Amino acid sequence: MKLRKTSDLAIDQRAESEISCKSDSGGQTMTRRDFLRNSGLMAGGAVLATNFAPGMVKRASAEEMGAGSVSKVKTICTHCSVGCGIIAEVQNGVWIGQEPAFDHPFSHGAHCAKGASVREHGHGERRLKYPTKLVGGKWKRISWEQAINEIGDQMLQIREQSGPDSVYWLGSAKHNNEQAYLFRKFAAFWGTNNVDHQARICHSTTVAGVANTWGYGAMTNSYNDIHNSKAILIIGGNPAEAHPVSLQHVFKAKEENNAPLIVIDPRFTRTAAHANQFLRLRPGTDIPVVWGMLWHIFKNGWEDKEFIRQRVYGMEDVKKEVAKWTPDEVERVSGVPEHQVYAAAKTMADNRPGTFIWCMGGTQHTIGNNNTRAYCAFQLALGNMGTAGGGTNIFRGHDNVQGATDFGVLSHTLPGYYGLSAGAWKHWAKVWDVDYEWLAARFDEGSYEKSKGKDMPIMNTKGIPVSRWIDGVLEEKGNIAQKDNIRAMVLWGHAPNSQTRGKEMKLAMEKLDTLIIVDPYPTVSAVMHDRTDGVYLLPACTQFETYGSVTASNRSLQWRDKVIEPMFESMTDQTIMYRLAKKLGFADELFKHIKIENDEPLIEDITLEYNKGMWTIGYTGQSPDRMKKQQRNWGTFDYTSLLAEGGPCHGEYYGLPWPCWGTAEMGHPGTPNLYDTSKPVSRGGLNFRARFGVERNGVNLLAEGSYPVGNELKSGHPEFTDKLLKKLGWWDDLTEDEKQLAEGKNWKTDRSGGIQRVAIKHGCAPFGNAKARVVVWTFPDPVPIHREPLYTSRRDLVEKYPTYEDRKSYYRLPVRYGSIQAKDYSQDYPIILTSGRLVEYEGGGDETRSNAWLAELQQDMFVEMNPRDANDVGVRDGDDVWLEGAEGARLKIKAQVTRRVAPGVAFMPFHFGGHFEGRDLRSKYPEGADPYVLGEACNTAMTYGYDSVTQMQETKCSLCRISKA
Amino acid sequence: MIGEFIDGPLWYFSITAFVIGVVWRIVAIVRAGLKPDLSIARGSAGSGAVRAIFSRFVPERTVTTRSRLQLIAGYMFHVGLLVLLFFAQPHVDFIAERITGFDWPAVPHWVFIVTAEFAFAGLILLWLHRVLNPVTRLLSDLDDHIGSILVFLVMLTGCLALAQSHESLRLLHLFLAEVFLIYFPFSKLMHAFTFVMSRGYTGATMGRKGVNA
């Protein structure tokens, strides 16, 4: 709602002045740093927030306004995946103001606490300011030159001695698309698959589960599309704190459609406070509740039978499993009574389409992939898929975790989910224009695993996931399917406190040869270990000091402009990558088609390069020009459909949500809602992907009688290849040039885009038209079933719902399941421990805890505990308590006694860090770079447990005991 | 207008008057010369002087028992005044800006306040003692009263201007300080400088005589 005052007040010219898209950095007379220095604020490096007199940094005055005109820079918030628009006011290179982006299609000017305070980045008092090295327990400032040289030499030495796999490249969901892509490429050129990022520990189970159900592992609709929902179900998510602006859309549906809001969560969250129905489940029992709802749906025949017949495979198997979940059993296992489950099921059945939203409450479990597939099965049963207002709206975490996932900053795939097969490598080698053999030679020789009796090249072997890098360091060499342990860690935009098993991580950090941290902030990695040497801190830029594209949760790509010049001695990630590659000796290959200026690779060239390779998920149509044009025309996109009506972007969906098929020249508008058959593919329609074959056990896997509008085949069909085109007689629709590139290729590897173009021309989705499957026969549990957590409080259920057997080697490492569950911890650790977000902080929180405006609002790490549990141990609200995790880590934190959590459940936010087992580590930070607020990291106490498919860590269900400190 | 005068010319005038006046007075005293002491030295005059200058900061026994209040009040006031004068943040800033060009750490605000409380209590009590005690009343002349009242007013207006919100209050304080500076060299306020000389003189005399004073 835009509330513009239209009274007789004087309108300043500034408000009227056109929004110039980017500051003319050439015309800057003064960098922000100079400005700060001149105002005497930098004296001593550490300036207390309280010393900031109002207005010192802000717009100087009206009289001085002439000194430099105020330009308005459009960028995107760097906190969560909603992707809110930001308008930054910049004067003389100083970020002097922030205006609401009322015309931004996602946010309409809105922000949460984090978004409303991003300008604080322009202060940057607590940033890491110079390359720094730990020498004899003291931080020593060094030059970039020295840092790159020393790091490079050590890496090359490790490579010599232990192979490239002993250096671990931990990337970031905070990179923009270009940086993420470059990072993955960088790791490939270094010769390792030991590369990963936060998606592993946030939505990897979603990606795996959802992609294996219907093709793509992403949010199917969009935040804005929730406007069309008639019912909203949120499970394991607290968007009111994690994605506050999304609630704008939820409330619109709630108010205008009278859409009921159902929240299923162990905790009465801020979201639940606004829900019509709240189901409080025991942590880790999503499947019983979802199956419990389906039980009522199947029992009453509310399922969409026609939809299932046409578009779903294996629903009968699900029905069989669901039948076991009678209301009694659901209540016994999850604690949710029948009438609530029934009400929720009936509400969802009565109000279609309904959307199904989940977050990390569902994904971060040993059975996370089961959970996500169960959610999909629920939506498929109700026929809520492929329709506006329906879908599975999976709210991603970081601002670009979707993009970084898409670009395969993951140990099991190359960009675009191509996997690690030889074919995938060859495709990318072509895109990168490097010799495949050269690329293969970058990897270590030999083999770690066998596949079908044959040795598998290391190049094709999945790397160690980020969730388990500590085991890659600590595990006996003989137990790792790798030549040597990890010896050097590169944490490039990663907060270690977001990972479980903090005590072991400390040991791992201490065992490493070298620890390299590339980040705008020192992060907890700089202080949690007791190393005295071998740690490097390299100051990276924030996304406000560079530019590029970012993919929001709804698959929309948005262009960010640079707001300010890099602060202090920080460098953009792409620059650091270039300089490091140069040192490591593969810069020429890595940047073969990317222009370098002053050591900085040109972002647009990177975009254009991935446009040439990302055919699988349609990252091919989003050229920099198209994205920039959309950025200039935010206001022309519809608030609900995201479709531009009129204007320069007419007919396009905002952000060209992937798949944006074909080449940019083809002009595909993007796909706002996945699998929506009510539109032609050329206008954003789609059907389920044919990914799992055409037939299984004699049952047709292709769609039956369901197809996007205008599909000439009018039935299911497999994915397009050159052969299929020829068979259909469409081959000659290709141009001669296209034919040359498409010969022997399929829609994923045809670098001309011709196959996609022709398929779409005939109304077909390039990836075929098949059914979604609710039985994933390649997974440990083909039909999602409930398994008790490793550290369960319900020993009585272990026998009936046991976890998996231990596995000897998975992702190069042994994984324990049953051997942990076999032991009863519930006596000593009676309280279930779960974790989640606060609105003020983000991720590991180093950035937000260094932001004075945010840090003031959350100054103490705390644990929420029910009054009953508090009274049992004599704890009162605000007391200090010791919380001991089931593996023995102890946290000293404040108790917050509240009925928000149920008796027997404790909740901790995971953004804190800088205390370790009662020890304040503030003195260990480099001077002036310690965040305002420190606290115990919740994950120090979180325990072992990894998803059976993706090695997602278990953070939502462990055990602990709490005692008064 | 008046403000500019107080902040500018008058300040320079007063500080000049102060410096010249003090120097002139001291020179005059020194130039008055000492009567030659022809007796045989039984001790060192120099060490006696130094000893006296410092040892007399410690009050004698008779004083500590007989006039405890004056003693306490005296110290409260003099130490307080010294701290306020040289370690109050606004003064440090002022001196750094106008005179020295460098600054030094100031006391925190709360120390300032506490010190001011003590200084005021000391000053008021001392002045009351001066007026009420027959001896001191007799000994006091107008100069003493003017000196006391001036110091009091300077301190008071300084504290009234603590909020630093009104320029006029600061100017009032500054004006009185300037009056004080001008008055200083021509009054008993000079004891701030001359106490060294007088003590030194006595000490030297005593020292020479071999008396440990």
Next chain:
Amino acid sequence: MRTPAHHKTVPHALGVFGIYLLGLCLLLFSTLVDAQEKQPKELPTVQMMNPAAEFWRDVRQRSAPVSGKTQVGGVETGVLINATGDRWRQFRMSQLIPISGYILGGMVILLVAFYAIRGRVPIEGGMSEHKLPRYTGYERMIHWFMASIFIFLAVTGLILLFGRPLLIPVLGKEGFSILASASKEGHNLMGPLFLLALVMIIIQFVRRNIYQKGDLSWLIRGGGIIGKKHVPSNFFNMGEKTMFWLLVFVGGLIGVSGLILVFPVLGLGREIMALAHVGHAIGAILMITVIIGHIYIGTVGMEGAIEGMKTGYCDLNWAKEHHDLWASKAEENGEALSNQEVAKMRGDRGSVPPVHSGLQESGK
């Protein structure tokens, strides 16, 4: 209630005023109670042309302040709405300022009238040839210490209280702001010294101010206003003792509440702060009123009254008339000195002052 008017020469005017004041206080409190009864929890007349009005009305109609949780730190940040401040506003604006104005003004008018009718109370026997040592130097010092601080605090306090109606029209907002700012700073600064002075006064005078047998009759006879005879009294009479205890308790109240007001960091809520302000204000007005009377007697009201505090010696006749018990005992002890001796001691004629220590320790 006694009225102090139409009475013949009675020396103990102080007592009269004490009683009068007590009455006034009762009156004041009764009006307060009255006022509160008449205004049952009426909330601010905040007129809200706001859709929130209904919500806020709902919140306000709950008896206790609605308090919740907030991430914003500070005093009472969790309190959504707290209408108790409004009762305080009512008190300050429609009771404290006008009523205390009447009281102080009334006191002054009363004294003027009293003086006009009664004139200065003389020493009946005239000045004698002898004096009694009454106060030591130390005692006089702390008295005047207290007095100067009290007057400073009273004046600055009154400026803050009455400045808006009385001084802004004269000085203008800017001008008054300067004065008010200075007053506030000075008031805050000198406040703690008042407590220091109070402690010194208590220690020094408490023993002589314990009520004694004769005091009741002094009270009954209105400090001598009723009847012709002198009322027997020791070193301090009943009125003075009452004033002493008023000073101790009311002054203490003023001091403590003042400290609360001057330390907002203590994190006390606005209710406590407002309460402290009420106590501070009522106490201060009460004390100021009493002290006006005290000053009246000391200056124009009574002959010989101020001598003791000024010089340390009082006239023997005056002492006999007003503090006969003490005076006769002192005379018996041979403490009486001739005027000449006193003058010598005080060095009035340039004679060498003798050491006088412990001589005047009296009151026993």
Next chain:
Amino acid sequence: MARMKFYCDPERCIECNACVTACKNENEVPWGVNRRRVVTIKDGDPGERSLSVACMHCSDAPCATVCPVDCFYTTQDGVVLHDKDICIGCGYCFYACPFGAPQFPEDGAFATRGKMDKCTFCAGGPEADHSADEHRKYGSNRLAEGKLPLCAEMCSTKALLAGDADVISDVYRKRIINRGAAVLARGVSFQDASFRAPSNLGGKSSSQE
């Protein structure tokens, strides 16, 4: 005559604190001074609601009544502002204000109150619009630029509205009608929230009970 008002819709406020940080951002308010705050009542219990509170810009402002130096004034837009040059930091407005709007920067450890600071409805102060003095003392003057307070403009769920009271009322009325009409149109209300006393989820004790 315009009459500026804030309104916070408790049905929409999710306590995201955007208004709090937006205010800090726009007005560079120092640590410890919060012109706006979000209060959650019944925190963690069914019926939990949050509200963003700042100066309500009362028509008959109690703060203005009690101010001993009379430093408050109401602008033509109905915004209650104060003159920091006149304010002496006595704290009386803090006692009088039912909403806890007046803030005081603690002036040093001895904490005499500094000059009062409060929400200005992003309308600056008595100084000339957009002057350096105005910005230093009061923060932004968005109203003079034809903009509304940033807190409301940035509210994540559009719960906090600011503007002319009439306009706000209209917006709010429309919202209420929407809520009501939706119920009418669809014939059902889902306000029968199935909140219940939390069932016991604790492992140990649950199996014991």
